[in-house]
Structures are given as structure tokens and as C-alpha cells.
Amino acid sequence: MTVSQENPVTDGTVFSNPGSDNPVLAMTDAAVEYRRHGQRVRALDGVDLTVARGEVVGLVGESGCGKSTLARAAVGLVPLAAGTVSFEGEPVAPLGMRRRPGRLRGLQMVFQDPYESLNPRRKVGELIADGVLLGGGSRSAGRARAVELLERVGLPATAADGYPHEFSGGQRQRIAIARTLAAKPSCLIADEPISALDASAQAQIANLLTALVREEGIGLLLVSHDLSVVRQVADRVAVMYLGRIVESGETAEVWSSPNHPYTEALVAAIPRADGAGVLPADLPGDVPDPASPPSGCRFHPRCPIARDECASTEQRLVPLGSRAAACHVRAPLPGTALDPAGAGADDSRPQASGAASLCGLSTRTSSTCWPARCCPRAPSRSHQTARSPRSRPPFRPACRTGR
Numbered sequence: 001m002t003v004s005q006e007n008p009v010t011d012g013t014v015f016s017n018p019g020s021d022n023p024v025l026a027m028t029d030a031a032v033e034y035r036r037h038g039q040r041v042r043a044l045d046g047v048d049l050t051v052a053r054g055e056v057v058g059l060v061g062e063s064g065c066g067k068s069t070l071a072r073a074a075v076g077l078v079p080l081a082a083g084t085v086s087f088e089g090e091p092v093a094p095l096g097m098r099r100r101p102g103r104l105r106g107l108q109m110v111f112q113d114p115y116e117s118l119n120p121r122r123k124v125g126e127l128i129a130d131g132v133l134l135g136g137g138s139r140s141a142g143r144a145r146a147v148e149l150l151e152r153v154g155l156p157a158t159a160a161d162g163y164p165h166e167f168s169g170g171q172r173q174r175i176a177i178a179r180t181l182a183a184k185p186s187c188l189i190a191d192e193p194i195s196a197l198d199a200s201a202q203a204q205i206a207n208l209l210t211a212l213v214r215e216e217g218i219g220l221l222l223v224s225h226d227l228s229v230v231r232q233v234a235d236r237v238a239v240m241y242l243g244r245i246v247e248s249g250e251t252a253e254v255w256s257s258p259n260h261p262y263t264e265a266l267v268a269a270i271p272r273a274d275g276a277g278v279l280p281a282d283l284p285g286d287v288p289d290p291a292s293p294p295s296g297c298r299f300h301p302r303c304p305i306a307r308d309e310c311a312s313t314e315q316r317l318v319p320l321g322s323r324a325a326a327c328h329v330r331a332p333l334p335g336t337a338l339d340p341a342g343a344g345a346d347d348s349r350p351q352a353s354g355a356a357s358l359c360g361l362s363t364r365t366s367s368t369c370w371p372a373r374c375c376p377r378a379p380s381r382s383h384q385t386a387r388s389p390r391s392r393p394p395f396r397p398a399c400r401t402g403r
């Protein structure tokens with residue numbers, strides 16, 4: 001996955017992360033707008049994202065941040081107001097009343113509610129055989145292929161003779177996945193595919209999707225608000241806030257040392273089964289209305305470490321080695337006052353490397369150690385509870401040791 005966004009703050013400099021040389025799906029400067037009560041709402045704003053074959057890319061963020069809009073734009077279900085989407089090098093045109101072009105049949109979507117995505121009047125075998133036809137197979141081969149695919153997703157061959165309502169939620173999602181596989185996809189967009197399922201079915205479907213990616217060489221964009229699942233299955237993760245990607249990188253790195261304050265808040269909110277976790281403090285306020293997003297950094301009304309300039313300075317992704325973050329405090333633009341090479345270097349800035357660490361105890365003063373709330377090596381509660389330079393309600397003291 002590559003996530004990159006042009007940075008209008010600089011003199012035409014374009015920052016981007018290194019990524020796959022040959023992505024199967026690529027979004028470039030994508031924007032989506034809706035009209036609401038005569039008002040223009042930009043639900044997606046200048047997003048670049050790529051997915052390679054055999055790669056699982058997790059897309060996370062709060063409800064209403066634009067995750068599902070991005071997923072629908074990726075398959076052409078909603079038109080772009082700006083930017084492009086390409087699949088295997090071919091542009092993805094918005095879907096109309098006509099049949100989708102054959103060259104785009106390898107781009108398939110798995111929906112949140114499998115029951116709504118399956119025709120209740122048709123038998124499961126027929127539904128999957130339709131996908132075989134779409135993938136270029138014959139009708140006579142459809143039945144045999146349907147049985148094969150049902151067994152591939154862990155269902156018995158007899159399921160082909162049943163109707164969707166005869167199956168549980170997890171089984172229906174398996175049927176929906178089998179139908180998408182019938183079209184021989186090279187990229188799947190899964191929009192909250194497990195959120196409507198019970199816990200055991202969630203794990204089974206997540207494992208099934210991951211196995212398909214590895215064994216079939218399919219690219220997968222997994223949209224989910226369940227960070228614990230994304231953490232387990234995604235190779236890379238992109239964090240969205242109010243229509244923009246604010247952080248991206250390899251999943252393990254983002255989880256162990258998030259750069260963006262919003263990512264920190266999301267990671268802190270993941271419950272822990274061992275009981276060592278604590279309740280995270282709420283972010284102040286609600287997610288702003290995308291019809292009138294805040295000026296400057298869109299996260300600044302809720303950011304615990306916001307500075308005065310955050311309200312006026314536009315934030316775009318800046319690379320930190322193999323990662324990227326949109327925060328001029330944590331990821332200052334090269335040549336600016338906050339850049340370590342510049343005049344006003346900020347000690348709390350993480351190192352610009354793929355293994356960036358937020359520990360920084362050797363350089364950070366007690367007045368700037370707010371991120372130590374999630375540092376496994378934070379030495380004391382007093383150190384962890386130090387306030388940010390701009391006094392905002394801090395997160396509750398927490399030492400997530402062992403995370």
C-alpha cells in the first residue's frame with residue numbers, strides 16, 4: 001500500500017511514501033462530494049492509496065470519517081469529484097445502468113450485510129454460478145465451480161441447494177465471499193465484512209479473507225472500525241479522520257508507536273483481554289461536520305497537543321521513513337521551524353525512520369511527554385500525566401506495558 005498526499009504547504013513539493021511498484025488498485029488525489037440540503041459535503045478529500053496483490057491494507061477510523069465512501073469510490077459505486085481510481089492500470093469508471101466492463105470484473109466488493117447482498121429468491125448455487133459466468137466461465141461449469149468454491153470457504157457442497165435465509169450470518173458472509181471468488185478477482189474491497197457477525201464468526205471470516213489473500217494472491221482493502229481485527233490481519237494500515245488519511249504505515253509499527261495523536265487515541269481505545277488495559281479518556285468533542293471542517297489541521301479542536309498554529313496550518317501526509325503522518329508537530333515539514341534540521345527543532349518529534357519510536361524519554365522534558373501515556377517504558381505515573389504545552393484534558397494515566 002502506498003498512501004501519499006500532496007502537500008500544499010510547501011513550494012510545490014510533493015511527498016509520497018515508497019510503496020508497491022505494481023499496485024493492483026491505485027487511488028490518486030481522490031475526492032468525493034455529496035450534496036446535503038443544498039450544501040456541498042466533501043466526504044473524501046485528496047486521498048492517495050494503493051493496494052498490491054497479496055497485501056492486506058486496513059483502513060480504520062471513526063464512524064463517518066469516510067471509510068465506506070472511499071471503499072465505494074474504489075469500486076466505482078460513487079463518482080469522484082476529483083482524482084482518479086485505477087484497477088490494473090485501467091481507470092475505474094463510475095457504475096451506471098450498464099453492465100460493468102469485463103476488464104473491471106476482477107475488482108469485487110464484499111459488503112457488510114451479506115443477507116442484503118444476496119438475492120433471497122435464488123439458491124446459493126445459482127448465485128455463485130452467476131459469478132462464474134461473470135468471470136468468463138460457462139453455465140454448465142457453474143454448478144461444479146459453485147460447489148468447489150463453497151468448500152473453499154468452508155461450507156458443505158449441499159449448501160448450493162439452500163436459500164440464503166437458511167444460513168447464519170457467518171455462513172451467509174462465506175457465501176458472499178464465494179460468489180466474489182467466482183469472478184476470479186485480483187482485488188477485493190471489503191467494507192466492514194465482519195461487523196455484523198458474532199465474535200467467533202468474525203475471527204473465522206477474517207482468517208478466511210487473509211488466507212485467500214495469501215493463497216490466491218488477491219489484494220484486499222479491509223475497511224473496519226474494529227482495530228483489534230485489523231491489527232491481526234493487515235500488513236499495512238491507513239488511519240482516516242474526516243475524509244483524509246492522517247497516518248499510514250506497516251501495521252506493527254503504527255500500533256507500537258503511533259505518530260499522529262488521533263492514531264494514539266484509537267490504539268488506546270482497544271480493549272485488552274488481559275485486564276491490564278485502562279479505559280481511555282474520550283477525545284474532547286465530537287467528530288466535526290464534514291460540511292464545514294475545521295480550518296488548518298482538521299483534528300485540532302480535539303487534539304490534546306494542539307498548538308495555536310494548528311488552527312491555521314493545513315496538514316498533509318509527510319513521510320517518516322516507511323510511514324507517513326499528517327501532523328506538523330510529530331512529522332514537521334522539512335525546512336520548517338519544527339524540523340530538527342531547522343531553527344526550532346521540537347524534541348518531542350519522533351525520529352524520521354521506519355522504526356520511529358515515541359519513547360523519547362532521553363530527550364523529552366516532563367512538559368512535553370504527553371505521548372508517554374502509551375509508552376511501555378514510562379517510569380512513573382507523574383511522568384505519564386504531564387500536560388501538553390497547550391493545556392487540554394490529558395488522557396487518563398496509563399501505562400500499556402507489554403503492548
Ligand code: SF4
Nearest residue numbers: 297300303310327328
Ligand atoms: S497538527 Fe496540531 S492539531 Fe493536528 S494532530 Fe498535530 S498537534 Fe494535533
